[in-house]
Amino acid sequence: MLFVVGLVFVYGVAGWLGFGLYLSESKAHQKAEESAPAILDEAFVGDDVVFKINPRSPKYETVVLGAKSRGYRLMNETQDTAGGSARTLIFEKAN
Numbered sequence: 001m002l003f004v005v006g007l008v009f010v011y012g013v014a015g016w017l018g019f020g021l022y023l024s025e026s027k028a029h030q031k032a033e034e035s036a037p038a039i040l041d042e043a044f045v046g047d048d049v050v051f052k053i054n055p056r057s058p059k060y061e062t063v064v065l066g067a068k069s070r071g072y073r074l075m076n077e078t079q080d081t082a083g084g085s086a087r088t089l090i091f092e093k094a095n
Helices: 003-034 037-042 058-071
Strands: 050-053 072-079 086-091
Touching: 003 037, 037 058, 050 058, 058 072, 058 086
Parallel strands: none
Antiparallel strands: 050 086, 072 086
């Protein structure tokens, strides 16, 4: 009986920790979206730019469209996780 109570407690704590992590990443993502113009202005300097997409960065679409508006084109992209939540994007300055 004590084992079952302990098991339920452990799963409950893990669930709350997971929920807290989700909320934290959600707020960080929202803040990054709001700050996207400044983040992209700082990142897109030079001929070639490497930009990492993750749960705490602006959305993929925001970055690609922001790069295009700054005169860059997407040259390569790799998925760093199986689910695609982390990507590495490589941009080149368009001539």
